[in-house]
Amino acid sequence: MNRSDQYVLPAADQKSRRQGHTERQGPSLATGLAARQRLGAALIVALLSVAWPARAKAAAAPNVGGASSVTVESAADHPTARAAAELLHARRERAWPLLRRWLAGEAIRAEPTQTPALPRPQLIKLGASLYGMYCQNCHGPSGHGDGPRAAVFDPRPRDFRSGLFKFRSTPTGSPPTEEDLFRTISAGLRGTGMLPFADLPEIQRWALAAYVRSLVPNQSELSAAPISVPAPPEDLSSEDRIRTGKDRYRQLGCNKCHGESGRGDGTAAPTLVDAWGRSAAPRDLVAQPLKRGDRPEDVFRSLATGLDGSPMPSYRDAAGDSELWDLVAFVESLQQRAARGVSPSDLARARTRVAAQQRQGAHTVIGGCGCQAGGKQ
Incomplete structure (x- = not known):
């Protein structure tokens, strides 16, 4: 080898x-x-x-x-x-x-x-x-x-x-x-x-x-x-906030790229390119680690600032702090699904790709x- x-x-x-x-x-x-x-x-x-x-x-x-x-x-x-x-x-x-x-x-x-x-x-x-x-x-x-x-x-x-x-x-x-x-x-x-x-x-x-x-x-x-990041709400992991976040996920069009279940398989996913014209597959929010980190503050910052050079926009003008925390709650819940709702083969493929890089x-x-x-x- x-x-x-x-x-x-x-x-x-x-x-x-x-x-x-x-x-x-x-x-x-x-x-x-x-x-x-x-x-x-x-x-x-x-x-x-x-x-x-x-x-x-x-x-x-x-x-x-x-x-x-x-x-x-x-x-x-x-x-x-x-x-x-x-x-x-x-x-x-x-x-x-x-x-x-x-x-x-x-x-x-x-x-x-x-x-x-x-x-x-x-x-x-x-x-x-x-x-x-x-x-x-x-x-x-x-x-x-x-x-x-x-x-x-x-x-x-x-x-x-x-x-x-x-x-x-x-x-x-x-x-x-x-x-x-x-x-x-x-x-x-x-x-x-x-x-x-x-x-x-x-x-x-x-x-x-x-x-x-x-x-x-x-x-x-x-x-x-810099954009300030407020302290996470105490009810971030509550079912009510996660359910509201799921609705917000659809309202803001996140499902078009990341898919209904966050697997990176939305209808727009195959067409996405970055600022240099290269294919830019959306993140699998369930099986792949979040690049910046998985702390709630990290997710909030990515939503508020966007990821320049990629198809991921800023939602700062489209949602207030409370709405962004709703979305953070839903994204965080998707990461937790890796332990239960995803097949071992899917997880293995995603993690093998990450490990290779x-x-x-x-x-x-x-x-x-x-x-x-x-x-x-």
């Missing part, structure tokens, strides 16, 4: 298993993250002083519409930059237990604990260097979603230059905040090739968020304040993205 079909446990992880390394005994995520933050402190200096000049250069084209003019190169030839890249790759290998636990369904903290201390120009420079190590293999060297690994994923990696982001706290048509990007980088997107990078120190995740945000054209003109992402995170010296994959 080749590399694209099966993940081979890294040598460093195999060694730590034999030696009974404490990280293999399932430490808390907070302990693991703190340790990796200490390990990464010295790397920031090396990346800023050496890896950045070796891995990035200014693009020849002028900076149009506020988009970043930095283009990330695929490899660093400087010996110190190679050493930094090798150490970062080794840290990702040691962090694999965290990623494996996430694949098994464990939640990862996505909220930041502090704001970045670096000046913004330095933060973007650091982010560009890290982007070359971790992101360009999927999202492409210029952020167009056309990296060498992009074709194996469904959905495809995001084209940052388009300015269309699904997972935001801002109104439809607006770019995400850097906090939104930080959360996505930290927590990943379930059922896709976008795995979590919560093992990276917070300063590096902030740097990646700042760099990705700098790729968005006309960002200063389009920026908007996440496995591809795991290969890219651990063995690719330019993490090894010379950009090896």
